[in-house]
Amino acid sequence: MNAVGAIVKRNLLNFVRDKGQLLGTILMPLFFLFIFSFLMKSAMSGFAQPMNYLIAGIIIMTVFQGSISNSTAILSDIASGFMREILVAPISRTQISVGHILSASVISVLQGLLLTLISLLIGLRLDPIHLAEMIGVMALAGVTFGSIGLFLATVSRNSASFQIISAIVVMPFTFLSGAYIPTTIMPKFLMPLVYLNPLTYLTSIFRFISLKMEHTPTAALVQEGVAYNIHGFLITPGLGLLITLLIGLVFLFLCVRQFDKADFSNVKVAARRH
Amino acid sequence: MQDIIEVEHFSKRYGDFKAVDDISFIVKEGEIFAFLGPNGAGKSTTINTLCTILDKTSGEMRINGHDVSAQKDKVRKDIGIVFQESTLDEKLTVEENLRLHCSFYQVPKSEAEERIRFALALVELTDWRKATVGGLSGGMKRRVEIARGLVHFPKVLFLDEPTTGLDPQTRAGVWAYIRKLQKEKNITVFLTTHYMDEAEICSHVAIIDRGKLIAFDTPENLEKQYTSTTLTIRSREPERMENYLREGALSYQADGGRFLVNIGKTSQALELLSLFRNSIIDFEVKKGSLNDVFLSVTGKEIRAS
Numbered sequence: 081m082n083a084v085g086a087i088v089k090r091n092l093l094n095f096v097r098d099k100g101q102l103l104g105t106i107l108m109p110l111f112f113l114f115i116f117s118f119l120m121k122s123a124m125s126g127f128a129q130p131m132n133y134l135i136a137g138i139i140i141m142t143v144f145q146g147s148i149s150n151s152t153a154i155l156s157d158i159a160s161g162f163m164r165e166i167l168v169a170p171i172s173r174t175q176i177s178v179g180h181i182l183s184a185s186v187i188s189v190l191q192g193l194l195l196t197l198i199s200l201l202i203g204l205r206l207d208p209i210h211l212a213e214m215i216g217v218m219a220l221a222g223v224t225f226g227s228i229g230l231f232l233a234t235v236s237r238n239s240a241s242f243q244i245i246s247a248i249v250v251m252p253f254t255f256l257s258g259a260y261i262p263t264t265i266m267p268k269f270l271m272p273l274v275y276l277n278p279l280t281y282l283t284s285i286f287r288f289i290s291l292k293m294e295h296t297p298t299a300a301l302v303q304e305g306v307a308y309n310i311h312g313f314l315i316t317p318g319l320g321l322l323i324t325l326l327i328g329l330v331f332l333f334l335c336v337r338q339f340d341k342a343d344f345s346n347v348k349v350a351a352r353r354h
Numbered sequence: 355m356q357d358i359i360e361v362e363h364f365s366k367r368y369g370d371f372k373a374v375d376d377i378s379f380i381v382k383e384g385e386i387f388a389f390l391g392p393n394g395a396g397k398s399t400t401i402n403t404l405c406t407i408l409d410k411t412s413g414e415m416r417i418n419g420h421d422v423s424a425q426k427d428k429v430r431k432d433i434g435i436v437f438q439e440s441t442l443d444e445k446l447t448v449e450e451n452l453r454l455h456c457s458f459y460q461v462p463k464s465e466a467e468e469r470i471r472f473a474l475a476l477v478e479l480t481d482w483r484k485a486t487v488g489g490l491s492g493g494m495k496r497r498v499e500i501a502r503g504l505v506h507f508p509k510v511l512f513l514d515e516p517t518t519g520l521d522p523q524t525r526a527g528v529w530a531y532i533r534k535l536q537k538e539k540n541i542t543v544f545l546t547t548h549y550m551d552e553a554e555i556c557s558h559v560a561i562i563d564r565g566k567l568i569a570f571d572t573p574e575n576l577e578k579q580y581t582s583t584t585l586t587i588r589s590r591e592p593e594r595m596e597n598y599l600r601e602g603a604l605s606y607q608a609d610g611g612r613f614l615v616n617i618g619k620t621s622q623a624l625e626l627l628s629l630f631r632n633s634i635i636d637f638e639v640k641k642g643s644l645n646d647v648f649l650s651v652t653g654k655e656i657r658a659s
Contacts, residue, residue, distance in 0.1 A: 086457035090443065090450075097445050165441040168405055169458035170430040 083171040087179030105191045109142045135199045137259035140286040146188030147222045151229030155239045177339035185222025192218045213289045224328030231335040234342050259283045263305040278327050281320030288317035358383040358542045364413035373399045377567040385557035386543045396565045434503030435512045444488035459506035473501035493524035513545040550645040563652045580650045581642020585615045585623045588635040
């Protein structure tokens with residue numbers, strides 16, 4: 081497992097050294113927080129903790145988007161030629177893909193934690209147990225969507241196609257999850273899509289923890305868009321956690337398998353510059 | 355000496371296209387082996403298959419006794435590779451690149467430091483250890499890659515055009531490292547190059563064209579077999595010279611007072627020169643080069659792409 085650790089360490093170093101990317105991951109969520117807290121003020125007047133409700137959604141979205149985009153590290157490795165150094169090393173494909181998924185998760189959890197720290201200054205109140213649970217859910221989100229991201233990157237194998245695919249996946253999933261816009265104020269005809277979106281359940285379990293809703297009655301949870309009553313079938317945050325875990329395992333398996341059999345030998349490598 | 359690389363009836367097909375068609379050769383431990391060919395001849399296909407990146411269609415390929423398709427990880431530990439394209443992580447420092455390589459190749463932590471020091475000293479980059487790779491010049495990056503290819507102490511070092519695009523000074527430097535390495539560590543060097551003068555100093559040369567191996571021998575033997583030595587003389591007595599050449603049944607071309615004489619060995623020139631000692635204005639003995647061999651067997655001039 082030494083090689084997996086080495087890949088994680090290397091990807092972390094690369095992430096930290098890219099100052100622009102680092103700044104972007106802090107500024108983007110803050111920008112969203114600013115915009116949506118204004119936009120949603122009137123719409124969210126019925127919520128118990130409107131600001132924290134929004135903050136929780138934005139934190140978990142940062143982890144989601146971060147894990148998808150961080151798994152593109154492999155695409156820049158292909159473009160820069162470094163991928164060949166990894167491919168001819170005496171390490172297995174599985175070690176490489178697991179290393180990339182792990183580093184995408186670690187980085188996105190760090191991004192989420194950074195935002196959590198800032199949120200503590202704004203007014204989010206947490207105790208250590210809740211924070212630990214939040215980290216757990218963030219890590220689960222990181223592995224799940226890091227796997228999906230790497231799966232898509234392996235299938236597309238170049239940045240241009242990945243951009244298109246990830247735009248198609250990321251945008252609708254984000255907006256139909258209730259993270260930015262509460263699902264309770266969404267039009268009825270969109271609700272089937274909301275129910276089909278795995279991010280919906282990820283968002284609800286994360287809100288459930290960070291807003292300390294463990295003593296809130298189920299009816300109130302449904303009212304706040306943290307639990308869902310689909311024609312009498314109740315999806316509690318706990319069930320949502322199970323759904324996310326299941327999707328995560330499926331994609332982890334699919335991703336590792338896809339990466340094991342992918343042929344990277346004919347990938348065009350940029351010519352050496354002198 | 356032991357056979358370190360064995361290639362027997364290796365073929366690689368892409369659909370109906372035969373990229374490499376039934377080639378065989380061996381490389382002995384500790385030698386510098388040059389693999390030459392025009393662009394698109396099948397050089398990269400062969401190297402990539404030896405390096406376990408591609409799978410062969412048929413034939414046998416072994417490095418240090420291990421099959422390159424069936425025992426990939428064993429082969430990978432035994433080889434170091436410097437590709438034509440850069441494969442360094444540009445955001446990391448020189449040292450970080452080497453350390454990463456050490457963890458990929460399971461170099462014991464206690465030995466990594468010593469090996470990195472050795473490899474960097476060999477390519478004279480000790481002072482650049484903490485420099486970010488992205489900021490280095492092309493020649494320095496190539497040296498970093500050579501150092502990196504060595505830290506796991508491979509048995510064979512593959513160099514795919516290691517000096518292409520480098521200035522003459524850096525080229526000479528890279529060659530000095532390669533020879534030092536071969537002498538000190540008895541590493542086998544397998545290289546492709548566009549520079550015939552570089553191939554000249556190799557122990558064996560293989561030339562591939564259109565997927566077939568068309569020549570495989572020492573540079574001297576190839577030159578003997580495919581080229582001739584010419585003596586160019588300008589004489590004050592062209593008639594006497596011409597008579598002598600005709601009587602001696604030597605093949606020659608006359609051009610005014612200048613004669614181009616094909617001779618078998620350079621020593622044959624001595625005889626002619628001493629005979630006409632007093633009437634020679636100028637002379638030149640030119641041996642056939644590997645470039646001439648290449649031209650003669652492929653019908654093409656080797657060119658840098």
